[in-house]
Amino acid sequence: MKTGEESAPRAAASGWQAIYARWMQAGVWVGLAAILASFAVYVTGLLPANIPPAELPSVWSLPTAEYIARTGAPSGWEWIHRLYQGDVLNFAGVALLCSVTIACSVRIVVPLLRARERALALIVVLQVVVMLVAASGWLR
Amino acid sequence: MTRRCAGLATLAGAAVFGACALLPPGAWAAAPAATAGLPWWAWPLLLFGVSFLIGIIAVAAGIGGGVLFVPIVGSLFPFHLDFIRGAGLMLALCGALSAGPRLLRQGLAELRVVIPLSLAGSAASMAGAHMGLLLPTHMLHASLGIIVLVIAIVMWASREGDTAPRDPPDALAVAFGMGGLYRDPASGSEVPWQARHVAAGVATFAVIGFVGGMFGLGAGWANVPALNLLMGLPLKLALGTSTLSISAINTSAAWVYLNQGALLPIMHVPAILGVIAGARVGVRLLKVLSAESARWLVIGVLFIAGARALLQGLTS
Numbered sequence: 001m002k003t004g005e006e007s008a009p010r011a012a013a014s015g016w017q018a019i020y021a022r023w024m025q026a027g028v029w030v031g032l033a034a035i036l037a038s039f040a041v042y043v044t045g046l047l048p049a050n051i052p053p054a055e056l057p058s059v060w061s062l063p064t065a066e067y068i069a070r071t072g073a074p075s076g077w078e079w080i081h082r083l084y085q086g087d088v089l090n091f092a093g094v095a096l097l098c099s100v101t102i103a104c105s106v107r108i109v110v111p112l113l114r115a116r117e118r119a120l121a122l123i124v125v126l127q128v129v130v131m132l133v134a135a136s137g138w139l140r
Numbered sequence: 141m142t143r144r145c146a147g148l149a150t151l152a153g154a155a156v157f158g159a160c161a162l163l164p165p166g167a168w169a170a171a172p173a174a175t176a177g178l179p180w181w182a183w184p185l186l187l188f189g190v191s192f193l194i195g196i197i198a199v200a201a202g203i204g205g206g207v208l209f210v211p212i213v214g215s216l217f218p219f220h221l222d223f224i225r226g227a228g229l230m231l232a233l234c235g236a237l238s239a240g241p242r243l244l245r246q247g248l249a250e251l252r253v254v255i256p257l258s259l260a261g262s263a264a265s266m267a268g269a270h271m272g273l274l275l276p277t278h279m280l281h282a283s284l285g286i287i288v289l290v291i292a293i294v295m296w297a298s299r300e301g302d303t304a305p306r307d308p309p310d311a312l313a314v315a316f317g318m319g320g321l322y323r324d325p326a327s328g329s330e331v332p333w334q335a336r337h338v339a340a341g342v343a344t345f346a347v348i349g350f351v352g353g354m355f356g357l358g359a360g361w362a363n364v365p366a367l368n369l370l371m372g373l374p375l376k377l378a379l380g381t382s383t384l385s386i387s388a389i390n391t392s393a394a395w396v397y398l399n400q401g402a403l404l405p406i407m408h409v410p411a412i413l414g415v416i417a418g419a420r421v422g423v424r425l426l427k428v429l430s431a432e433s434a435r436w437l438v439i440g441v442l443f444i445a446g447a448r449a450l451l452q453g454l455t456s
Contacts, residue, residue, distance in 0.1 A: 017251045021244035024387070028237040039409040043181075054180050056406055057218070063277060064222040064402045075401040090405035094230065094398055100237055101391040120255055120316060127259045127388065134266045134392035137399035 016111035020104045027100030035093035038086075047086035050074075076137045102131045184406050187217065188414040191231075195418020197441070200425050200434035203295075204386065205415040206232035206358025208438065211288045211445035214281070215452060219407060221280050222273060225356025226397040227408040229269075229390050232358035234412050235419075236387035239380075247322050248380035253335060253373065256316060258388035260342045261349030261359075265389050268353030269396035278456040284355050285450025291361050292442035295435065298365045312338035322377050331374050341371045345385070353393035359386055 051071050059067050068075050079091040105128045112121035198205040210228040214221050243249035318335035344366045352359045363382035367373045
């Protein structure tokens, strides 16, 4: 437990919060660049697509399950085996962006323990577990 | 001249949304001829344009774009609500991730507050996303309409305060070190703060996370009042902390949408770019457009979009 005095004034981010900010900054740049590059590959047709953009209007009003059944679009982690397809390649950029918070959280566990913030470190570990469960598709 | 341009841009935005509101619910979506009549590339361009307007208004009103994106695009575009919600989540996630590092460096967001709240929020948003993808479309439209109308009422009724906390320090807040001093970049003054009602805040964030995951909405509309009014964070710190929490909470829901294949790049990329570009214009508009005017514009748009979504759900 911290006392009221221990929780008193702090300035802008320092220590583990600054590490979190640095990792987030790097991750978001990589993720956004990947999303833009893969989108450019898709719309310019540099790689063959599972569903070419011109065919999308006939299926984009379908619910996801029907859309996947009709088009053979990937679900779960299937996309990782089909990165040679322009549209599926876009999933990699999304996955990178979705991994930024996980990476930042993992990165601050040790600094938190070093700072004797055991309760916060435990919550961060639990948070990582929740995000990994979501990422795994285990509950699908 | 700038003031006139800003006024015209705002009026144009209001006019576009107003004109759209006059269309019967699902007008474009329910008309295959309209979909077939436009080339495929026109849709991402239209989506970019609408997202651009959303970005302008959202920044001026101090909310995230997701809460406007899903109901507006859901009632005007032919895409299925599954993909629209996926794009809405990605939009909110990208915005939060982009802003997060700067907010942390400037001391305008507090990770100590974000961590416990986002644990509850992200578990709930994962559950909400699963639930949302299981519901039939007409039920989703109807419940989205109800939620958006509730959000509009909450925004209408809520008045943020910026006073120092009066209650004694919360035991959990002290345990997690949720207090301190933040420097207001506008005035340069240092503002002491101390969180309170942490357990109630965690429960509130779980509810907000569930709704956000289910409907792909950003959560700023609810996070900020929860952090400011319930937990006693100063308003600017609440705004930054809310944004940072979205990056953690939306991650879980976004993974669910990705795993279910509920993402279309032709949607989320133009939407992300449109909102980012609109936000840049919106920041300039802040000088000439009062936050109160923007807030009323958002409330009006939410009422219209919510009513349309509800009608769409009830009539389909």
